[in-house]
Amino acid sequence: MLFHACLVCICAFTAEAPLTIASESGNIAVQLSPAGGVSAIRLSPGGAFVPTEGGTEIGTARAKGEAIRVTSGGGTMLRHAFTDDKSGQIYTVTERFSPARDSIRWEVEITGESDFSAEIVTRLLVPVEGDARFWTAWSDPLRSDEGWHDPMEPQPVQDHTWYYGAPAFTQKKTLVSYCPLHGDTFCIPMATTLFPGQDRGLSLILSPDDALLDLELRTTRDGGLAFAHINHRIGKDRPVRFAMDIVAHPADPRAALGWMAARYPEYFEPPLPAAHDIAGCGAYSSYEGDLDAEKFRKMAFRVNWKASFDFPYMGMFMPPVPGDDDRWFRFNDKACGQPLPGEDNWSSVARMRAYSEKMRGYGFYVLNYFNVTEFGVNLKGADAVTPGADKDPEAWRNANDFTYTRVADGVLSLPKGGYWGTWGAAVAMDPGGPDYQKFLLDQARRHVEKLPASSGVCIDRMDWLRMPNPNADDGESWVDGKPCRLLYSSWRDLMPKLAPIFHDAGKFIFVNNHLKRIDLLRHVDGIYCEFADNGRALNATGLLTVHKPAIGWTVSVDTLKPDPDGFFQRYMYMGVFPTVPLSGNDHTIVPSEWADKYYLDYGPMLDAMRGKHWVLQAHVVAVANNAAKANLFAVPGGFAMPVTFGGDAKTVEVILRGLPVGGTAKTMVAEAMYPGAEKWSSMEPVQVTPEMRINVPLQRGCAMVRLTPRG
Numbered sequence: 001m002l003f004h005a006c007l008v009c010i011c012a013f014t015a016e017a018p019l020t021i022a023s024e025s026g027n028i029a030v031q032l033s034p035a036g037g038v039s040a041i042r043l044s045p046g047g048a049f050v051p052t053e054g055g056t057e058i059g060t061a062r063a064k065g066e067a068i069r070v071t072s073g074g075g076t077m078l079r080h081a082f083t084d085d086k087s088g089q090i091y092t093v094t095e096r097f098s099p100a101r102d103s104i105r106w107e108v109e110i111t112g113e114s115d116f117s118a119e120i121v122t123r124l125l126v127p128v129e130g131d132a133r134f135w136t137a138w139s140d141p142l143r144s145d146e147g148w149h150d151p152m153e154p155q156p157v158q159d160h161t162w163y164y165g166a167p168a169f170t171q172k173k174t175l176v177s178y179c180p181l182h183g184d185t186f187c188i189p190m191a192t193t194l195f196p197g198q199d200r201g202l203s204l205i206l207s208p209d210d211a212l213l214d215l216e217l218r219t220t221r222d223g224g225l226a227f228a229h230i231n232h233r234i235g236k237d238r239p240v241r242f243a244m245d246i247v248a249h250p251a252d253p254r255a256a257l258g259w260m261a262a263r264y265p266e267y268f269e270p271p272l273p274a275a276h277d278i279a280g281c282g283a284y285s286s287y288e289g290d291l292d293a294e295k296f297r298k299m300a301f302r303v304n305w306k307a308s309f310d311f312p313y314m315g316m317f318m319p320p321v322p323g324d325d326d327r328w329f330r331f332n333d334k335a336c337g338q339p340l341p342g343e344d345n346w347s348s349v350a351r352m353r354a355y356s357e358k359m360r361g362y363g364f365y366v367l368n369y370f371n372v373t374e375f376g377v378n379l380k381g382a383d384a385v386t387p388g389a390d391k392d393p394e395a396w397r398n399a400n401d402f403t404y405t406r407v408a409d410g411v412l413s414l415p416k417g418g419y420w421g422t423w424g425a426a427v428a429m430d431p432g433g434p435d436y437q438k439f440l441l442d443q444a445r446r447h448v449e450k451l452p453a454s455s456g457v458c459i460d461r462m463d464w465l466r467m468p469n470p471n472a473d474d475g476e477s478w479v480d481g482k483p484c485r486l487l488y489s490s491w492r493d494l495m496p497k498l499a500p501i502f503h504d505a506g507k508f509i510f511v512n513n514h515l516k517r518i519d520l521l522r523h524v525d526g527i528y529c530e531f532a533d534n535g536r537a538l539n540a541t542g543l544l545t546v547h548k549p550a551i552g553w554t555v556s557v558d559t560l561k562p563d564p565d566g567f568f569q570r571y572m573y574m575g576v577f578p579t580v581p582l583s584g585n586d587h588t589i590v591p592s593e594w595a596d597k598y599y600l601d602y603g604p605m606l607d608a609m610r611g612k613h614w615v616l617q618a619h620v621v622a623v624a625n626n627a628a629k630a631n632l633f634a635v636p637g638g639f640a641m642p643v644t645f646g647g648d649a650k651t652v653e654v655i656l657r658g659l660p661v662g663g664t665a666k667t668m669v670a671e672a673m674y675p676g677a678e679k680w681s682s683m684e685p686v687q688v689t690p691e692m693r694i695n696v697p698l699q700r701g702c703a704m705v706r707l708t709p710r711g
Helices: 253-263 271-279 293-298 349-362 399-406 436-450 461-467 487-503 535-544 564-574 593-607
Strands: 009-012 019-022 029-032 038-041 049-058 064-071 074-084 090-099 104-112 122-125 133-134 160-165 190-195 200-206 215-217 225-231 240-249 281-283 300-306 365-371 426-427 456-460 477-479 483-484 508-509 526-529 550-552 622-623 633-634 636-644 653-659 668-672 691-697 703-710
Touching: 009 399, 019 074, 019 090, 038 636, 049 090, 049 104, 104 122, 122 240, 190 225, 190 253, 200 253, 225 240, 240 253, 281 349, 281 593, 293 593, 349 365, 349 436, 365 436, 436 487, 461 487, 483 487, 487 508, 487 564, 526 535, 535 564, 564 593, 564 636, 668 691, 691 703
Parallel strands: 281 300, 300 365, 365 456, 456 508, 508 526, 526 550
Antiparallel strands: 009 064, 019 029, 029 038, 038 049, 049 122, 064 074, 074 090, 090 104, 104 240, 122 225, 133 190, 160 215, 190 200, 200 240, 215 225, 477 483, 622 653, 633 636, 636 703, 653 691, 668 703
16 A cells, blocks of 8 residues: 555654554554554454554664654554664665555565665564463464374464474475474464454464565464564565554454455465365376276275376476377486386376376376476486587487586575485476476476376475575575575466466366465465375365365375274364375375275265365354364355264264355255265254254264255
8 A cells, every 4th residue: 555645644653642543344443652563452343452562673673763654544654764783784664554344454665775684573462361362374283293183273372483384494404304294383374362251363464475485473472473574685676575464353263264265365265166176085196007986986086196207207297209109218216217127117198198088087087297396317417418418409318418408597506506406316496497497387388288188287395495596586585694596486486377377278286285385375276295194284284275175195004093083084174185095106005905994984974075165254163062073164065064083972062153054045954974884864954043053973983964055
């Protein structure tokens, strides 16, 4: 929001009384103090203002002189001068507060006298006491690295630091250790304080539209919420800008998450809604033989992320062969493009196409492998390039030659020289390199052209996106005292170009997002998470896909033990489909009589989640006396309600409040599905009222309840 001088009053802020700004709906208001910054917040119409502290800080810099206030309409701009006596840096911080429909929009802009980087911290402190609770979209509410804990359970207000996806990379924080296995990360930039006794909540929510680089959420037990932006370049030519909203809502995390999903639907809804058509249990299999299709349908299986090894080496997914029947050797990190005797180790465009067509014939779908951050196999380096390879049209057949003559601007360098290596002696890549990016877009076009029956791609290994490229400059990142290109920026540059190639052809983009961050999902239709048998990754995957399809890994039959019912009920509760035991699965579960039985037991219950959208309104679902856990999904034709973790209980009472039935429905047909059952069991019809109480019989501690509105 810009404020024009002809419309405003400008004055030294210290001379003014507190100024009140209210949302258009009137459900929240803030007061700005005479000294500058937020001084009080009102969380309900006609309620009292609560003393609050809020504002923006830049590293160790301190404000100098008086703040300037500019008012226009219902909004106000504050401009502060900051000086860091230690570094000599001078900053100008401009904060704008303006009324939005149901929030207060808070925008921050920072400029400096010279290029530099310092933490940019935006704080809001609302004093808490008694039963106040804290919530964010965390990987684990207990900050534990073990087991699974319900991410929808608010916790006591605490002193802690949470990392957005992962900590900022340093040599001391290894690449994989926080991606996404630890309990101190959050995946959506929001912080929520709840006051259950008043049924009021307050959230500070950052915009995912902004250039978010490294980010930390810091909380304090006195009610402090602070977002710390790290590694941003502050200078004259390119101001650093962030926007956030202060939101009031009832004391339920669903209300906060629902506000976020409604405000930024392009991050929460699949760009192609038909992505829900391929939703279901997945596989990561190279098997191309015949399938017992009926058996796998009963397991809720729908899509295979083809464990390709269809390509000759990482990154060369659709080689530029002259004809569709021309063969190449499949990827093998030991063979380096050479044949292995006696092995069925070849592929071709025609063979890949035939597999997708075969799966379509079964009623199943295929996502092909794609990767934008790794390339090659058994690479030897630029010094080992074959003479003349830079002019050889067949250079693609030699991974080393192609890497260092065609896409070398994507090779990710170490800060002190050399390159980041990865699986199969390949190298990590920066998709912001112009030549490499052009190659990726060409590969996408070949995929669309050559594999019409494929449903799209799943992009692997997003963990590399937290890395800096010291040999490039994105104009916004500053690491170790100098400019660089963080691969977050490269992803934001690539995806608006890559996504339309697939989406315009009706093909989907799934990701294996080791980095769990909502801002990376703008152009993504769904998630296939390699680590979802880990409780932290499952939680983050479920929260990121409240309105998108999600599939999670099942490493082996041991993953189901010692509690297979608990395994499936976690996935049901989070709205995520597990991986089925399919022949040819790569480091995932393979068929066994014991495991197959459990998938067949739970398949119909999982299948009921297809098309799910979490119902995100306050207090919409609860189980009396916390006797079990329940979630609620809107699905085509009505609602699916997984009731889980009921232990030995035979029946539990589920309470639905304000269910968005719509239309003229007066009743709902209620049915239940249980593990091992083949048919839905009828329950008593439910009369549609503002509060509905349903007695749900359980078997093995759970039920999937289907609710279908009727006029």
